[in-house]
Amino acid sequence: VYRALVVPILVAGSPVHSCLAASLTQQDLQILGSALTFVQPRPASGGDVAIVYDPGSPESRKDADSIKAAIGNGLTGAGITLTPVLVAADALSAAHFALVIVAIGANSPAVLRALQARHVLCVTGEQSAVQAGICTMAIQSSGRVDLLVNSQAAQQTGISFATAFRMMVREL
Amino acid sequence: MINRISGLALATLLLIPALGAAQSLDYGALEQVFHEPVTTSATGMPQRVSEAPVNMEIVTQDDIRRSGATNIPDVLQFVTGVDIRHYGIADAQLGIRGYNQPYNPRLLVLVNGRQVYSDDYDHVSWAAIPVQLAEIRQIEVIKGPNSALYGFNAVSGAINIITYDPMHDKVNTATLLGGTQDYLQGSAVGTGQIGDKAGLRISIGGFRANDFASDNLPARDAVFRESPPQVGSFNIDGRVMIAPGVEAYADTSMSDSRYAEKTFTATFDTNFTRTNSQLVGLSADTAAGLLSFSAYRNGEEVTIDSAGLSALANWVREAVYVVQANDLLKIGTDHIVRIGFEYRNNAMTAPGFVQGTIGYQGFAGSAMWNWQITPNLSLTNAVRVDDLQLRYSGTTAAGTGFTVADYNNAGFAVPSFNSGLVLNLTEKDTLRLMLAQGVQLPSLVDFGLQIPLGAVGPVVVAGNPDIHPSTLDSIELDYDRAISVIDGRARVALFAQRNNDIISQSFSSPLVIGPTGLPVLLAANVGHSDAAGIELEIKGKTEWGLRWNLGYAFVATNDETQLNRNGQVTSAIGYAHSAPRNVVIAGIGYSRDRWELDLEGRWQSSYQDYQSTSSLILLQPVEVQNYLSLNARVGFRITDNFTVEVTAQQFNNSRLLQTAGPPVERRILAGITARF
Numbered sequence: 001v002y003r004a005l006v007v008p009i010l011v012a013g014s015p016v017h018s019c020l021a022a023s024l025t026q027q028d029l030q031i032l033g034s035a036l037t038f039v040q041p042r043p044a045s046g047g048d049v050a051i052v053y054d055p056g057s058p059e060s061r062k063d064a065d066s067i068k069a070a071i072g073n074g075l076t077g078a079g080i081t082l083t084p085v086l087v088a089a090d091a092l093s094a095a096h097f098a099l100v101i102v103a104i105g106a107n108s109p110a111v112l113r114a115l116q117a118r119h120v121l122c123v124t125g126e127q128s129a130v131q132a133g134i135c136t137m138a139i140q141s142s143g144r145v146d147l148l149v150n151s152q153a154a155q156q157t158g159i160s161f162a163t164a165f166r167m168m169v170r171e172l
Numbered sequence: 173m174i175n176r177i178s179g180l181a182l183a184t185l186l187l188i189p190a191l192g193a194a195q196s197l198d199y200g201a202l203e204q205v206f207h208e209p210v211t212t213s214a215t216g217m218p219q220r221v222s223e224a225p226v227n228m229e230i231v232t233q234d235d236i237r238r239s240g241a242t243n244i245p246d247v248l249q250f251v252t253g254v255d256i257r258h259y260g261i262a263d264a265q266l267g268i269r270g271y272n273q274p275y276n277p278r279l280l281v282l283v284n285g286r287q288v289y290s291d292d293y294d295h296v297s298w299a300a301i302p303v304q305l306a307e308i309r310q311i312e313v314i315k316g317p318n319s320a321l322y323g324f325n326a327v328s329g330a331i332n333i334i335t336y337d338p339m340h341d342k343v344n345t346a347t348l349l350g351g352t353q354d355y356l357q358g359s360a361v362g363t364g365q366i367g368d369k370a371g372l373r374i375s376i377g378g379f380r381a382n383d384f385a386s387d388n389l390p391a392r393d394a395v396f397r398e399s400p401p402q403v404g405s406f407n408i409d410g411r412v413m414i415a416p417g418v419e420a421y422a423d424t425s426m427s428d429s430r431y432a433e434k435t436f437t438a439t440f441d442t443n444f445t446r447t448n449s450q451l452v453g454l455s456a457d458t459a460a461g462l463l464s465f466s467a468y469r470n471g472e473e474v475t476i477d478s479a480g481l482s483a484l485a486n487w488v489r490e491a492v493y494v495v496q497a498n499d500l501l502k503i504g505t506d507h508i509v510r511i512g513f514e515y516r517n518n519a520m521t522a523p524g525f526v527q528g529t530i531g532y533q534g535f536a537g538s539a540m541w542n543w544q545i546t547p548n549l550s551l552t553n554a555v556r557v558d559d560l561q562l563r564y565s566g567t568t569a570a571g572t573g574f575t576v577a578d579y580n581n582a583g584f585a586v587p588s589f590n591s592g593l594v595l596n597l598t599e600k601d602t603l604r605l606m607l608a609q610g611v612q613l614p615s616l617v618d619f620g621l622q623i624p625l626g627a628v629g630p631v632v633v634a635g636n637p638d639i640h641p642s643t644l645d646s647i648e649l650d651y652d653r654a655i656s657v658i659d660g661r662a663r664v665a666l667f668a669q670r671n672n673d674i675i676s677q678s679f680s681s682p683l684v685i686g687p688t689g690l691p692v693l694l695a696a697n698v699g700h701s702d703a704a705g706i707e708l709e710i711k712g713k714t715e716w717g718l719r720w721n722l723g724y725a726f727v728a729t730n731d732e733t734q735l736n737r738n739g740q741v742t743s744a745i746g747y748a749h750s751a752p753r754n755v756v757i758a759g760i761g762y763s764r765d766r767w768e769l770d771l772e773g774r775w776q777s778s779y780q781d782y783q784s785t786s787s788l789i790l791l792q793p794v795e796v797q798n799y800l801s802l803n804a805r806v807g808f809r810i811t812d813n814f815t816v817e818v819t820a821q822q823f824n825n826s827r828l829l830q831t832a833g834p835p836v837e838r839r840i841l842a843g844i845t846a847r848f
Binding site for chain 2: 030031034035037038040078079141143144145147151162163164165166167168170171172
């Protein structure tokens with residue numbers, strides 16, 4: 001009864017964890033590199049990080065370009081380096097990659113289907129995509145660092161996280 | 173993959189780590205992810221410090237370096253709410269929120285969860301802690317009780333010193349410092365790693381100095397303050413990944429110290445302490461949660477050169493064995509549960525003071541439940557029950573009426589709890605409401621002291637097998653606000669607490685007539701004390717290298733005890749006046765290119781300390797006037813590997829009476845540090 005009363009009030013009234021459509025900043029990408037320490041299986045060093053965009057959306061392509069530029073020569077962290085490559089969403093299933101970053105507007109169930117059982121982490125700046133279960137992890141650090149993880153999406157894509165990490169992120 | 177816990181044995185689980193296992197806890201990587209310090213010291217679960225359901229201050233390695241301090245108490249004296257008494261160049265007593273005293277028993281101190289608090293007299297020998305400042309990742313200062321996690325003696329607070337992880341962090345440094353008081357200190361820390369699978373860190377260090385001049389002390393105290401203090405310590409810390417998600421670790425340390433100190437009787441002596449410790453542990457990230465097991469032994473040999481006790485053998489040998497097992501489990505997306513078990517075996521042999529061996533065996537069970545009620549609201553409840561059985565072998569002092577059997581039949585079970593509600597009002601505003609009960613265990617000396625009639629005077633001085641633990645009930649409300657315009661935060665903390673069954677050591681207790689008609693000073697529970705206060709803190713920094721902090725602490729205390737009645741002052745416990753009511757902390761620093769400049773200050777109002785008299789029992793109250801102490805440090809990085817620094821401690825006053833002990837002297841130190 002308590003939860004039924006209190007939860008809607010707090011959720012509805014709170015601006016803390018709102019559903020934002022946001023690109024990933026350079027700081028978000030640095031956080032992603034560090035977070036790879038807690039991902040299993042850890043992406044193989046030397047592989048590609050696919051930056052997925054919607055080919056029908058100039059805004060999505062622009063965001064993907066922006067993310068690629070922010071990564072520069074490589075996404076580093078956890079002792080590995082991944083090379084950024086742009087991948088159109090409809091070409092994802094044929095591509096080889098160790099990590100997927102989804103640009104604005106490119107999150108879709110098709111992306112998740114392309115990742116199923118491939119043991120690849122899907123990361124985005126759009127929390128709504130994670131809440132909808134079509135991407136595994138959303139990163140936002142414009143204010144307080146907020147990591148949102150969808151455990152079902154993680155399971156579908158064959159990804160797991162260290163228990164300590166799971167205890168410190170918001171899990172759905 | 174999520175596996176269900178089946179009936180598999182624990183050993184089997186250890187051998188089959190879950191797919192999710194990457195590693196148990198990597199402070200450095202987690203800090204890089206969340207952009208703030210990470211701790212397990214609040215509840216046993218890993219948390220961002222801003223989400224912990226306790227009032228915690230984290231002192232980082234950067235803070236330690238910039239402070240220019242040469243020891244841990246001097247680092248912590250600039251934490252709001254921490255009280256410090258410098259009784260010598262190597263003897264400091266720390267308290268939290270008042271309640272400070274010589275041999276303060278109310279503050280539990282640990283290194284990576286291993287207690288360095290001594291149960292013999294219930295105190296911390298800060299100088300004997302075998303840790304070099306350069307190997308500390310962070311010092312976690314918890315204000316308020318935290319017995320539900322740590323058990324006994326985390327009463328007014330707990331301090332957990334977290335060192336760098338030998339497997340993940342590379343620390344290679346050497347430091348040489350020298351200065352006034354003929355101060356000379358050296359330390360070195362080296363790390364060796366095999367990929368990210370194994371690591372070993374070795375540290376060694378020590379110092380010597382001339383102690384502060386004691387020309388203001390009674391002759392007897394001055395004589396027994398032997399100078400110079402000398403301290404040396406050594407530590408080896410190793411960790412190895414034996415399977416994905418399964419890590420084994422071991423740690424061993426030694427320290428050898430000699431320094432003048434003020435004891436719980438308010439007299440001065442010279443303390444010769446040798447400590448050693450051995451610890452082994454295993455952690456495994458499994459489908460059944462984060463399993464951890466550790467076992468350690470602390471050994472200590474103490475010899476005391478003291479007035480009035482020369483008729484007794486003056487050495488004490490203590491060994492404590494602790495075995496801990498925990499399982500930390502996330503259930504679903506909103507619940508985290510920890511269950512824990514602890515076994516503790518403690519024995520102190522002192523042919524003089526306790527006429528034999530006093531000790532105890534204890535078992536404890538604990539549980540913690542964290543419920544993320546909504547994304548913005550969490551509730552944490554933790555409870556622990558300690559069951560303790562006293563043991564004694566030796567000769568009881570005649571006149572107390574206690575027999576050996578009385579000791580061996582004594583025991584008790586005592587609960588403690590911590591409960592915390594954390595509400596993130598907005599992205600910047602956090603409220604914490606905390607309720608807790610902490611437990612202070614009487615020291616082994618409080619239980620087992622046996623000084624026969626005539627040894628120190630016409631009185632029997634004895635421990636008491638019937639003495640109870642002291643409990644502290646606490647309530648606290650905190651408000652934190654992140655302030656982006658200053659790139660910092662502000663905190664307001666309001667607290668109130670009641671200390672029940674205050675423990676008085678034997679020498680300080682009211683005189684009673686024993687069953688055989690002899691006068692007896694008996695350790696006792698002597699009443700209660702209430703305290704309430706407020707702490708205000710704000711800190712910030714700029715992009716161009718300026719950093720600053722300001723803090724204010726107020727605490728008001730009221731005692732209802734049987735001590736120091738009828739004009740007979742026998743106890744250094746006088747909590748109502750034993751800590752300054754008002755303390756202001758301020759700091760400002762600036763970093764640019766190769767330079768670091770820092771200035772820190774502490775002002776505190778007057779308080780009452782105690783000085784010994786020609787009687788071993790009676791004390792003289794001493795009013796310590798308000799004072800301001802300023803420290804400054806200038807560091808210059810000569811190359812990427814070498815830094816030189818000059819530190820001036822208490823530069824605004826050549827001699828400052830901070831306690832009823834010797835005046836604290838100005839210290840000027842210069843040094844060089846190599847980092848590779």
